[in-house]
Amino acid sequence: MADLDHSSDESSVDSRAEDTSQDSKLDFSEDEEFLITRMFNLVGERWSLIAGRIPGRSAEEIEKYWNSRYSTSE
Numbered sequence: 001m002a003d004l005d006h007s008s009d010e011s012s013v014d015s016r017a018e019d020t021s022q023d024s025k026l027d028f029s030e031d032e033e034f035l036i037t038r039m040f041n042l043v044g045e046r047w048s049l050i051a052g053r054i055p056g057r058s059a060e061e062i063e064k065y066w067n068s069r070y071s072t073s074e
Contacts, residue, residue: 026065028057036062 028036032054039050047059047066054062 026061026068028065032057036066040066 035053036050039053043049045063047063051057051059051062
C-alpha cells in the first residue's frame with residue numbers, strides 16, 4: 001500500500017513540473033512580443049509564418065501565447 005501512495009505522489013509532482021515548464025514556455029522576450037504583435041497585424045492568425053520569424057518557437061507556442069494574452073472571450 002505504501003508503494004501505491006508513493007507512486008501517486010510522484011505522478012502529482014510530475015504533472016506540476018510539466019505545468020511549470022509549459023508556463024515558462026509562455027515567457028516571451030519584449031522583442032518576441034513586439035514581433036508577434038507586428039506579424040499578427042500583418043498576416044493574422046498564420047502562426048506558422050510568425051513562428052518562422054522567431055527561432056526556437058513553434059506555431060503552437062505562439063498561438064497559445066497569443067490566446068492567453070489577447071483572448072477576447074470573457
